Amino acid sequence: MSGQQVAFGFLEFAVTLVLGFLLVFVTYKILLKLTPRFDEEKQLHRRNAAVGLSLGSILVGEAVIVKQAVYPVMAVVQLYSLSDQKSFAGFLRMMALAGGYILLAGLLAVLCLLLCFWLFDKLTPGIDQYHEIREGNVAIAIFMALLVLAVSLLVSEGVSALTRALIPFPKAGSVPLT
Numbered sequence: 001m002s003g004q005q006v007a008f009g010f011l012e013f014a015v016t017l018v019l020g021f022l023l024v025f026v027t028y029k030i031l032l033k034l035t036p037r038f039d040e041e042k043q044l045h046r047r048n049a050a051v052g053l054s055l056g057s058i059l060v061g062e063a064v065i066v067k068q069a070v071y072p073v074m075a076v077v078q079l080y081s082l083s084d085q086k087s088f089a090g091f092l093r094m095m096a097l098a099g100g101y102i103l104l105a106g107l108l109a110v111l112c113l114l115l116c117f118w119l120f121d122k123l124t125p126g127i128d129q130y131h132e133i134r135e136g137n138v139a140i141a142i143f144m145a146l147l148v149l150a151v152s153l154l155v156s157e158g159v160s161a162l163t164r165a166l167i168p169f170p171k172a173g174s175v176p177l178t
């Protein structure tokens with residue numbers, strides 16, 4: 001074990017910690033803005049378990065997808081730090097790539113959540129899930145939560161493959177096979 005590996009381990013921990021708090025905060029605030037008539041905070045104060053379960057599953061689903069951006073971020077940081085040619089422009093490029101991976105994963109997570117709500121509507125055409133959850137229907141909230149988690153788990157592998165494919169690894173030389 002080298003000191004550099006330990007340092008990168010601590011850095012990765014710090015990145016995931018910051019991403020985690022940022023993710024929860026931003027996602028929650030976006031949800032409040034997108035659904036003003038639903039008034040989640042008022043529902044939570046009323047101890048509406050269905051709303052709590054639904055909101056929690058959205059945050060977990062988003063985290064499952066966005067966590068796929070951590071490896072590419074750390075790969076770019078390691079590529080920059082191990083490079084012989086460090087510059088301010090290179091640092092800015094590294095930060096832009098890292099931010100881009102997180103933004104891409106976040107946008108894909110939001111699209112995934114919208115897909116979940118659309119899918120729920122198609123699977124249950126006779127149910128107004130927003131009304132039912134607001135009224136405290138825990139069965140609907142559980143079904144919605146599990147749908148969000150299932151789709152998030154499935155989509156996260158695709159997000160992982162996409163973000164890994166975008167890592168700008170240095171060109172490697174070729175090795176003749178003869």
